[in-house]
Amino acid sequence: MDTNLPVSAQPRVVIVGCGFGGLRLAKELADAPVQVVVVDRNNYHNFQPLLYQVATGALEADSIAYPVRKIFAGQKNFFFRMADVKGVNSAANTLQTSIGDIKYDYLVVATGSLTNFFGIESIEKNAMQIKSIPNALNLRSYIFQNFEQALLATDPEHKQALLNIVVVGGGPTGVEISGSLAEMRNHVLPKDYPELDLKKMQIFLVEAGPALLGPMSKASQGDAKRYLDELGVKVMLNTGIKRYEEGKAYYSDTEYIPTENMVWAAGVNGAALPGVAESSVTRNKRITVNQWNRVEGETNIFAIGDVANMVTEEMPKGLPMLAPVAQQQAAHLAKNLQRIMRNEAPQDFKYFDKGVMAIVSRNKAVVDIKNIHFKGFLGWLSWLFIHLILLVGFRNRVVALVDWAFSYVSSGQALRLIIRPFNKRDVKDDKGKRAAEQAAATPEYNPTPSAVQTAPVV
Ligand SMILES: Cc1cc2nc3c(=O)[nH]c(=O)nc-3n(C[C@H](O)[C@H](O)[C@H](O)COP(=O)(O)OP(=O)(O)OC[C@H]3O[C@@H](n4cnc5c(N)ncnc54)[C@H](O)[C@@H]3O)c2cc1C
Incomplete structure (x- = not known):
């Protein structure tokens, strides 16, 4: 099968996965002198933090997903192919996919993670x-x-x-x-x-x-x-x-x-792709990267987000599998890729921890920002506000807000x-x-x- 991707004089950056990391990276490269090819098995970006609300009937599935092509409408250097990626042939600089091979100059693995059943x-x-x-x-x-x-x-x-x-x-x-x-x-x-x-x-x-x-x-x-x-x-x-x-x-x-x-x-494993330097793949299937997100043992392959195992002094077990890590690494890598193409030295990534939160129920959530802890109604309001602004798409924000408001006044999930x-x-x-x-x-x-x-x- 021919993937029908146009031949370009500019280097091709292929990104596998349009989750939090892949999406952000492709956006950050909008004005870069590169051809951006995103490959994902789904034609939508999925906002995983709200999946549990779909499972419990609080939100419609459509309000936490957004079509990839719509997100990138108007981005001239962007191409999308819906395909399952099977592996990487790093010697030939090709990605093996369900729709055929795709050549790359730079490859970014942003495949996220898979549920870990611990072999049971x-x-x-x-x-x-x-x-x-x-x-x-x-x-x-x-x-x-x-x-x-x-x-x-x-x-x-x-x-x-x-x-x-x-x-x-x-x-x-x-x-x-x-x-x-x-x-x-x-x-x-x-x-x-x-x-x-x-x-x-x-x-x-x-x-x-x-x-x-x-x-x-x-x-x-x-x-x-x-x-x-x-x-x-x-x-x-x-x-x-x-x-x-x-x-x-x-x-x-x-x-x-x-x-x-x-x-x-109870746990997740990284979704490492076969063919990436085996020595870089950890026991829980994350790919070890250096401080520029370059995969250990590779020159033009990078990994970001959940699948990337980036060890730092503060986090010797690797940065956590969180959406902000994926997004920050993506934004940083976009700049580093351009530096590398200009033959400049890449810069080290530094994770900025903005804090963590979890919601328990209506009016009840817990929030930690540095050493500050707050909870209850204030925590719950903060959780709602942040998740609302992070949702992709105006329609999704409005639908989520209406669903949440309805649940709040009626004390019941609608779906x-x-x-x-x-x-x-x-x-x-x-x-x-x-x-x-x-x-x-x-x-x-x-x-x-x-x-x-x-x-x-x-
Ligand atoms: C239920 C749940 C709740 C969560 N809640 C929070 C939260 O509250 N806050 C927070 O910060 N984080 C949360 N997370 C974690 C957060 O979602 C991840 O850290 C984040 O999605 C990682 O982004 P990513 O880009 O690395 O991968 P993902 O967002 O998982 O994206 C990976 C993409 O790669 C595609 N893909 C994977 N393999 C292939 C393949 N072989 N071929 C083609 N496409 C492929 C997938 O379809 C997907 O689109 C939650 C996760 C889950 C599951």
């Missing part, structure tokens, strides 16, 4: 994940399908399993989704399902570490736990889920929580439709294979990485 096959097969819009829509459908099933169930343990929800991973995603589900249970479901005894429905948040929101301040950790307790979420710390089968989430060899609804938010029923049997057979590959890459189950996902403050 039963969990990968049976749990729901929340990394993409289809994941979030599946989760929404699946939970509501199970409530419909609960109405019909006669076996008490099965009924309980259909109602119970287990969220694994006490990072911001786990905290946000369990808080949101608890609100739904407390305010929305009793009206929709008067025949169900929803007092029996339990929401568990299971975290392997000793605290929720690992990288946040002790004050934020404590406040988030207290908010969840108040909402009736059962927080289980120092607990790991070992396997999940036949509606049973085992946290020891014999003890289990009956549940047909498990959300796995409880099962439009595309989800069947676990649809889960692909290669899941077991991928779990085994991950097992080889990840030596032990220590799912604290979830805790690095926190919200940008500015």
Whole structure:
């Protein structure tokens, strides 16, 4: 297949991934003397921090996604190809994709991350994940399908399993989704399902570490736990889920929580591409880069965002997998690429930490900016404001604002439709294979990485 990309006299910068990093980089190169080619398997940019709101029916999927071509309309040096990237041939400077090979002068890998199931096959097969819009829509459908099933169930343990929800991973995603589900249970479901005894429905948040929101301040950790307790979420710390089968989430060899609804938010791996210098790929599939985001062992290949493992003195385990890291690296790399093309020395990247935040429920969020901690209504307002301005597209901001305002006054999520029923049997057979590959890459189950996902403050 021919990718039909125009031949240009200018160097071609190929960016794989139009997430937070790829999008920002392509924009920053708008006036640079280069041809910019972005390749993504989706034709939209996805605002991942709000995925949990799609999963719990608070926002429409359309309001957290934006078409790539619309974002770049008018940018003359920009070309987009929707394709799955299979690998890199660095000797030939080509990218192997589902639509054919693409030549590059400079390659930037901005592929983000993938859910890490720590090689536990039963969990990968049976749990729901929340990394993409289809994941979030599946989760929404699946939970509501199970409530419909609960109405019909006669076996008490099965009924309980259909109602119970287990969220694994006490990072911001786990905290946000369990808080949101608890609100739904407390305010929305009793009206929709008067025949169900929803007092029996339990929401568990299971975290392997000793605290929720690992990288946040002790004050934020404590406040988030207290908010969840108040909402009736059962927080289980120092607990790991070992396997999940036949509606049973085992946290020891014999003890289990009956549940047909498990959300796995316990960790992520980098989405490294095959063919990039193998010595640079870490155990959790991130690509080690230097302070200019250049991949170790390569000359014209760079990596930014979640997939890039940039170690600094302050962060010896690598910069966190956060949207602001991806965006700041992108903006910095845009300048460095132009310096490199002018034969000037590139400059080192410095991460500016603007703070972190996590929302628990209506009027309740926790925020840490440097040593300042605030929470409650002020934290919640800050969270809403920041996420609103970070959403791409005016329409999306308006729709999100209207949906949030409606939920606020009505105390209920509006979108409880099962439009595309989800069947676990649809889960692909290669899941077991991928779990085994991950097992080889990840030596032990220590799912604290979830805790690095926190919200940008500015
Ligand atoms: C549920 C959830 C909540 C989060 N909440 C927050 C938060 O509150 N605050 C925060 O700062 N961060 C949060 N994060 C993390 C944040 O989303 C990431 O740090 C950020 O998206 C990283 O940007 P990126 O550009 O590296 O990758 P991404 O934004 O993940 O983009 C990667 C892109 O690459 C494409 N891609 C990947 N592989 C291929 C391939 N082989 N071929 C073609 N295309 C490919 C994908 O389709 C995607 O568009 C959250 C993440 C999740 C999953």
